[in-house]
Amino acid sequence: MINSLHRPTAARVNLEHILFNLHQVMSHLPADTQAWPVVKANAYGHGAVAVAEKLAPHAAGFCLSNLDEALELRKAGIKTPLLVLGVVPPEAVVRAVEQTVQLTVSSRDWLTAVKNFQPDLSGFQFHIKVDSGMGRLGFRDSQDINQTVADLLDHGAEFAGIFTHFATADEADSCYFQEQLAFFQTVLDQLPVQPKIVHASNSAASIWYPDSVFSAVRLGDIIYGLNPSGRTLDVPYPIKPALTLTSELVQVKQVPAHTKIGYGASYESSASEWIGTLPIGYADGLTRDMQGFRLLANGQFCEIVGRVSMDQITVRLPKYYPIGTTVTLIGQEGSAAISVQDWAEYRKTINYEIVCLLSDRIPRIYK
Numbered sequence: 001m002i003n004s005l006h007r008p009t010a011a012r013v014n015l016e017h018i019l020f021n022l023h024q025v026m027s028h029l030p031a032d033t034q035a036w037p038v039v040k041a042n043a044y045g046h047g048a049v050a051v052a053e054k055l056a057p058h059a060a061g062f063c064l065s066n067l068d069e070a071l072e073l074r075k076a077g078i079k080t081p082l083l084v085l086g087v088v089p090p091e092a093v094v095r096a097v098e099q100t101v102q103l104t105v106s107s108r109d110w111l112t113a114v115k116n117f118q119p120d121l122s123g124f125q126f127h128i129k130v131d132s133g134m135g136r137l138g139f140r141d142s143q144d145i146n147q148t149v150a151d152l153l154d155h156g157a158e159f160a161g162i163f164t165h166f167a168t169a170d171e172a173d174s175c176y177f178q179e180q181l182a183f184f185q186t187v188l189d190q191l192p193v194q195p196k197i198v199h200a201s202n203s204a205a206s207i208w209y210p211d212s213v214f215s216a217v218r219l220g221d222i223i224y225g226l227n228p229s230g231r232t233l234d235v236p237y238p239i240k241p242a243l244t245l246t247s248e249l250v251q252v253k254q255v256p257a258h259t260k261i262g263y264g265a266s267y268e269s270s271a272s273e274w275i276g277t278l279p280i281g282y283a284d285g286l287t288r289d290m291q292g293f294r295l296l297a298n299g300q301f302c303e304i305v306g307r308v309s310m311d312q313i314t315v316r317l318p319k320y321y322p323i324g325t326t327v328t329l330i331g332q333e334g335s336a337a338i339s340v341q342d343w344a345e346y347r348k349t350i351n352y353e354i355v356c357l358l359s360d361r362i363p364r365i366y367k
Ligand SMILES: *Cc1c(COP(=O)(O)O)cnc(C)c1O
Pocket: 038, 040, 085, 165, 201, 202, 203, 204, 218, 219, 220, 221, 222, 228
């Protein structure tokens, strides 16, 4: 989808805030910990190339979810080590090696398939993924891991890392986290060869279990100024939200009582009302379940009335405002604010999903 530039809807991304957040987390971890910011999914909607360019001098590497995301950064001239966390198609390993992209090995079957395409694995930098309790990707058995590592080394590959991923580090109860940690530690204890780095902590584990990080951390949500627990746990130091979303009133009309608004004629004005139209809709990631949510126009909260359309929404204004009036959808106006977390709660989801779903139609403007 192309950026729509001839439309007053835009996301402003403060890269200084992202750097600030990265420093905040890292300054609360042991001094030799490596930062591997997670810039998958277009840096959680914030713009992967811009974020990676900003953080490159402060990052040991970046994490991506698939090979194309890594290649995007290489194409943009990013020279920092890159790690793909997901499963890359076996035939694409050659491309990863060419572009010095480190890959995750999470099963023996996958490695067998890779060797069919690529018997010589020299230059292949791999990270072993341990499934310590997430149940998704990874090995669950130490012997299996050690055989796979030996096999990879025999074929000329480099043991760049070993890692796991926590399922509950953002929850108040630490029981399952401790179980996963203990399992991972057992696997590490049985490794006959040491990799360059060991990493387990996502944002939540880095924030709430700073004593349990290994040699590197994979930081996503928190660097974008979002609390990975929502409002369950407090982040013990200040962080700054990095993204604001604004639009402008493109039409304002006064309607009499009993006027229907939008698809399905689902809203009817109860009195004479001022209705403003904004050029943003579900194709931008402002989903239909946002009907009834309140936005900020001129420092006043205004409800989205009528259905959310693909490209437009309508809001009830407290009085006449001229076209061109800025409306804040995420961000601050004076003492009033709307956060990504507010969107998430309204939509009964997590803040991650809100920023990831802001579509490419919304231009990102960098500060
Ligand atoms: C996405 C992801 C992360 C980052 O998680 P946050 O909660 O955003 O910090 C870390 N590790 C893996 C394996 C991931 O998939």
